[in-house]
Amino acid sequence: MPKISRALAVLALALSSASVLAQYPAKPVRLIVPFGAGSSTDIVARILGQALGQVLGQPIVVENRPGADGMIAAEQAARAAPDGYTLLISTNSPHSAAPHLKKTLPYDPFGDFTPITFVGRYTFFVVVHPSVPVATLAELIGHARANPGKLNYATGNTSSIVLTGTFAALNKLSLVHVPYRTEPPAVTDLLSGQVQMMFSSYATVAPHIRAGKLRALVTTLDRRSPLLPDVPSITEAGGTKFPIVSWAGMFGPAKLPREIVERLNREITALLARPDLKEQFAKAAFDSAGSSPDELTAFVRQQYDVWGKAIRDAGIQPE
Numbered sequence: 001m002p003k004i005s006r007a008l009a010v011l012a013l014a015l016s017s018a019s020v021l022a023q024y025p026a027k028p029v030r031l032i033v034p035f036g037a038g039s040s041t042d043i044v045a046r047i048l049g050q051a052l053g054q055v056l057g058q059p060i061v062v063e064n065r066p067g068a069d070g071m072i073a074a075e076q077a078a079r080a081a082p083d084g085y086t087l088l089i090s091t092n093s094p095h096s097a098a099p100h101l102k103k104t105l106p107y108d109p110f111g112d113f114t115p116i117t118f119v120g121r122y123t124f125f126v127v128v129h130p131s132v133p134v135a136t137l138a139e140l141i142g143h144a145r146a147n148p149g150k151l152n153y154a155t156g157n158t159s160s161i162v163l164t165g166t167f168a169a170l171n172k173l174s175l176v177h178v179p180y181r182t183e184p185p186a187v188t189d190l191l192s193g194q195v196q197m198m199f200s201s202y203a204t205v206a207p208h209i210r211a212g213k214l215r216a217l218v219t220t221l222d223r224r225s226p227l228l229p230d231v232p233s234i235t236e237a238g239g240t241k242f243p244i245v246s247w248a249g250m251f252g253p254a255k256l257p258r259e260i261v262e263r264l265n266r267e268i269t270a271l272l273a274r275p276d277l278k279e280q281f282a283k284a285a286f287d288s289a290g291s292s293p294d295e296l297t298a299f300v301r302q303q304y305d306v307w308g309k310a311i312r313d314a315g316i317q318p319e
Contacts, residue, residue, distance in 0.1 A: 024084055024260055025058040032063050032077050032088045034070035035157060036182035040122055040201035040284060044248060045089045047280050048119070051271045066182040069101060069158050070094030078112035082253040084260040089119065091248045095300055096307035097158035103318045109304065114256035115249065117265050118291035118299060119272065120281065122246040124159060124220040125231065126167075127205050128197045129190055130213070137218050137237040140197070141171050148174035154195040156183030156204075159246040162307065163199040163220055165314035170240055190214065201246070202227060202285030227285050244310050245303060248286075249296050261293055 031049050035041045042064060049060035065073035070093035080086035095109045126137065134140045144151050153175050155161045168175050178195050180186035183204040189195050191213055199220065208214040209228065218234045219225050222241045235241050250268055252261070269290030271277055281288040
């Protein structure tokens with residue numbers, strides 16, 4: 001091909017790409033969520049998705065893909081076309097924990113995704129069924145030691161798996177693990193007494209705590225939550241501060257065009273700082289905060305190491 005023809009072809013391709021990016025998005029955008037409807041991540045995704053759809057001028061369609069510690073959702077997002085029409089609101093489950101909890105992954109937690117922005121942090125509480133005769137963290141530890149292997153605990157995500165595993169290892173407790181694909185069905189069985197305790201995110205248990213159907217002993221943070229100010233922090237109750245962070249971030253498939261990343265980062269970080277949305281997030285005990293793509297990349301790598309150490313220290317073996 002003559003040089004002038006090649007130059008024209010390159011120019012045509014550049015103009016075509018610029019036109020596509022200028023029109024983005026020209027159709028609804030799919031937002032994949034690694035947990036079920038009613039979970040904390042689902043609630044966050046729907047708050048953010050509705051507002052993002054308004055500023056982008058196209059609907060954000062939330063698609064729940066729970067299971068396998070977030071790996072099902074992450075794999076689906078990783079295999080999607082890098083055109084900006086498939087996004088993933090990922091968490092510590094597929095990016096920080098699953099790489100250490102599973103012997104093999106169907107995706108590369110670093111190479112198969114394009115980081116867009118940090119989204120925020122979750123708040124977890126230790127809750128028990130009212131049939132458990134304890135009112136404090138110290139009493140829970142004493143009860144569990146006096147009844148080895150008789151206390152069942154539910155988990156609906158990797159945060160609860162690693163938090164409870166760490167708690168049991170630190171206090172030398174023998175607890176029975178009952179895993180669930182997502183939090184809502186775990187809470188259902190906790191309410192019925194089929195399981196007796198759970199490390200749960202706030203949104204799925206808050207109404208049941210307020211109704212007296214579940215008892216909150218502590219928050220896993222080192223400070224009290226303003227949403228449940230009467231519940232002490234774990235350090236205030238004499239426990240050890242957990243090293244891990246339960247977080248969420250926005251990602252696209254690898255090789256997402258820089259212009260689309262910049263547009264999404266600009267819009268999403270502005271939304272995360274908007275007072276009315278921060279208030280909605282706060283009601284779900286979610287601390288929203290944006291970041292640059294590079295900051296999210298560095299954070300994900302740092303949390304990968306932190307979660308790996310926590311999982312090893314808790315004696316949790318990869319499956």
